[in-house]
Amino acid sequence: MQNIVLFGPPGAGKGTQSQKLIEQYGYIHLSTGDLLRSQIALGTQLGQKAKELMDAGILVPDEVVIGMIASELTANPGAKGFIFDGFPRTVPQATALDALLADHSTSVKGMIALEVAHDVLVARLLNRGLTSGRPDDVNEVLIAKRVDEYNSKTKPVADYYKAQHKYTGIFGEGEVDDIFQQICRVIDGFGR
Numbered sequence: 485m486q487n488i489v490l491f492g493p494p495g496a497g498k499g500t501q502s503q504k505l506i507e508q509y510g511y512i513h514l515s516t517g518d519l520l521r522s523q524i525a526l527g528t529q530l531g532q533k534a535k536e537l538m539d540a541g542i543l544v545p546d547e548v549v550i551g552m553i554a555s556e557l558t559a560n561p562g563a564k565g566f567i568f569d570g571f572p573r574t575v576p577q578a579t580a581l582d583a584l585l586a587d588h589s590t591s592v593k594g595m596i597a598l599e600v601a602h603d604v605l606v607a608r609l610l611n612r613g614l615t616s617g618r619p620d621d622v623n624e625v626l627i628a629k630r631v632d633e634y635n636s637k638t639k640p641v642a643d644y645y646k647a648q649h650k651y652t653g654i655f656g657e658g659e660v661d662d663i664f665q666q667i668c669r670v671i672d673g674f675g676r
């Protein structure tokens with residue numbers, strides 16, 4: 485099983501590249517942001533609690549997202565692989581993912597990180613906010629909060645995978661298709 489962690493700050497292009505990757509490789513896309521937004525749409529208790537935090541640009545508690553990922557892994561036993569998008573976002577989430585995958589006799593093949601400059605991220609998110617309807621994309625204060633959360637809690641996750649020699653960084657500011665080709669080369673290099 486080929487399990488890839490697609491990493492990067494908010495607005496780096498993880499969702500866009502994930503869509504292309506699932507078409508190319510037939511892996512299952514697991515985005516904790518999407519999973520949380522579907523809980524909000526369903527109006528569940530979990531969704532209601534998560535919405536308050538998400539709308540404020542704050543990470544939801546680790547146990548919430550870890551629980552969601554655990555259910556998805558169990559629900560997809562025959563998967564060829566998973567693309568993790570927006571997860572793990574803290575070091576405890578990364579250690580939990582290793583344990584969950586070990587329970588399924590598999591592991592993370594590698595982390596692919598999209599590297600994008602701060603001002604480009606802010607511009608992309610504000611632009612997305614014009615059409616996405618996402619409350620966390622609409623103003624610079626909230627976007628700054630999300631970037632703060634990323635810098636303090638999420639960046640250390642890259643070091644976690646670097647220490648395991650599983651990290652590859654890709655410059656994420658060019659054409660979508662060029663970036664996609666670079667990601668594919670990295671994944672193809674992982675072997676089976």
Ligand code: ADP
Pocket residue numbers: 493494495516517518520537538539541542543544545546549569570571572573574577620630
């Ligand atoms: P983006 O990468 O553009 O910020 P996401 O859809 O990945 O968008 O995340 C939106 C929000 O959902 C985050 O700001 C956070 O509140 C919550 N969230 C998503 N994934 C996680 C996670 N793994 N851990 C904690 N909170 C998360």
